[in-house]
Amino acid sequence: MSRRSGAGGPGVGRYLAGRIGQTVLVLWGAHAVSFVLLYLLPSDAVTIKLMGSTGLEAGSFDPQTLATAREELGVDSSIWSQYVANLGRLLHGDLGISYQRGTTVSSLLGEALPHTLLLAGSTIVLAVVLGIGLGAVIGYVRRPGLREALLAVPPLAVSVPAFAIGLVLIQVFAFRLRVLPSSGTDGLSSLVLPTVALAVPLAAPIAQVFAKGLLSSLDQPYIDTVFAKGASRTQVLRHAVLNSISPTLALVGVLVGGLIGGAVITETVFTREGIGTLTVSAVQSQDLPVVQAIVLISAAAYALATLLVDVLHPVIDKRVTHARATA
């Protein structure tokens, strides 16, 4: 059995230090891998930029023009010196300048990030409410037929891609009923449809895991004891909920990491400002500094979310502790 330790004990400190170390390692790895991948792509950002801004074929540009353009973007040296310069800038908190837009990456992110955070935040809240709600209903329902039918809803919802949900929502609520805007980033009304589109596929696994946990908790012998003591079904369910929330919480942590991926599609469908639309244009134009910054942010969000879940775990489920087992 594991040893219990107080909230501020040395075990927790060591645990946190280890986790932060891991996070830094993950960030460095993501940065290095994205740099190498983008560097290895056959076409280069300079040619794409010149083709995009002129409409000419790649062969149209004389070597002098290409050399000057490469020099202006600082991509004229070897991969190693570019990497060292890149990493050095990053360690000083400088994310560099966008190849295509000419503005600093930090200002691009500064404009885009709040919109995506808002969308991500509202999505998580809605997904958890929908997921836990549906899971609880499944746990509460006693008729086997109805329960089986409800259990089939999450796999169905998870198999419909967010962009398809988005297009159907646009069709119904924006074009047919004309109650909500189909695109844009203005105000709360423009947030509703993207949030729903992004939350539905996210809510599905939450509902599934939560319902599974709930049902297996209800099968445990102690439930019989609680029933025997005369508790109502609602009271019993409360016990079961507390015992099945941990895996659900861990899942939410994992899903947060996938939100950036979901935002790419949802923001594109709804033409919202944010990290998603920025990612699409940066990847298409091989805008390396922007892509790398987004990779770093996604990795950081993922690491932070799992860290948060791990830290919260013992608070919610008293059986879990961060101190190393002492045998």
Add this chain to the structure above:
Amino acid sequence: MSILRSIARRAMLPALGALILAPTLAACSASDPATSSAATSVSDAPKDGGTLNVGLNAALTCLDPHQNASNVTIYVSRNIADSLTDQDPGTGDLKPWLAEKWEVNDDATAITFHLRPGITFTDGTPLDSAAVKANFDSIKQLGNAKAFLANSYLSDYDTTEVVDATTFVVHFSKPNIQFLQGTSTVTLGIFSAANVAKSADERCAGDLVGSGPFSITSYKPDTEIDLAKNPAYDWPSELRTHTGAAHLDAVDFKVVTENGVRSGQLSSGALDLDTIPLTEDLDRFSGNGFSVVGRPYPGLVINLGVNLSRPLLQDVDVRRALLVGIDRDSLVSNVLSKFDKPATGVLSSATPFYSADDQIRYDPTQAESLLDAAGWVKGSDGIRSKDGQRLSLFLYFATFRQSAQVAQVLQQQLKAIGVELKVQEATPAQAAEYSANGDYDFSYSYFIRADPDVLKANFSTEYSNASHAQPDEKLDGLLDLQATQSDPAARQKTVDEAQKILLDQVYLIPLFEFAQLVTKSDAVHDFTLDGTSRLNLYDTWLDRA
């Protein structure tokens, strides 16, 4: 002068979107009395006021037209900056705009402009000779790496000599007649002297001060660009139909990359005008409260750019067989709109100095006999081969209006004469790779510019050499010569001769003239396309029922 290459890049999402949206949208717009009734209440007197919502299909990467000539950049910047001249879309003639008149010296090395007095930029500073000089000098200083097209219009630029506040002379070290047409484009649009002194990056990010009928109020390149009218404006070119400030109070350009969403927004009233509608949507927006405006783009027609360095294309008879082996009429009627036309020259009929050339025709019998004579024999699968080598050619194309459908039709048409065409839809990065490596037989090409100098820029071995050709002194000489000829008749003769060689040697296989198409609500009046078929919203007004 620009690209539509950057257009709808992502193939899958729009296609799926269209699939899902198309049937229901049709039902929606047909059963919509609100929008249909707006169509009938047309009054002739222009109304002032209102905000025009315009749909764009791609995000902007840079708003400065000196540095970027993508369509979306031109659509927006054309309405905030004026040009020295304006080009009549009907005749191709240049008309006074910021410049009242101009004179060209005999060998087209010095052009004297006389500015209209009393014009001011939206920052209050005067638009004078010094400001124009600052613009041209700044473009020169940006260099090819940052302002490639603007510098090609200003090629061999020496200096701008300021004579007085409204008179200046632009000097070139070599003759440059195409510069004059260049002055009508927003690529050489005029911004305030203080504005061009700012960094290239600042201007890209939307910090632009022009003298146009509108000015920028909000710039979010991925989602929305808002313009407000310039109340002091009173210097339109004589091609415009009114004077004074613009009729519209504001223009909101909205970036909506999903084609299906854009057309849904147009039919539901969230947009008034869609700059890049889907070809298959055109019928849906004709007559029921909506209309389609179209005009062929000037410049190089849509063509198969021939890679002359490829082994199978070395024999000119093979190339000639391909030139006459394509049925352009059937191509256009099958997959394009009524606004697009089969190509009859290397330049589109909307281009000054266009002329038809009968080397462009459909003659499958001749195509087959040329290939027979060249020793290419049809095999059991209908594809020709010679010495064990199949006549199989490779075309790459960017996602662009109907490009995939065009490629399919070409595949079928060429198969009929025993030629296999392999096609590949390419992302911008892949296109850059094919283009740089030269490992393709055909590229899907075009180039928008309302001046025949487009031929020099693309085919002279001293410039782009888009066909990877060996230098041809005669052709290069003709392409150089037309750039020096200020006499239109002489220039026409030179351009025609160059076209003859380009087709005789098959540097390119012209396909069709593609049109700039706009779908719009009938509430939008006096909407026009300029000489380069781009939006000019100065005369446009809204009549909302």
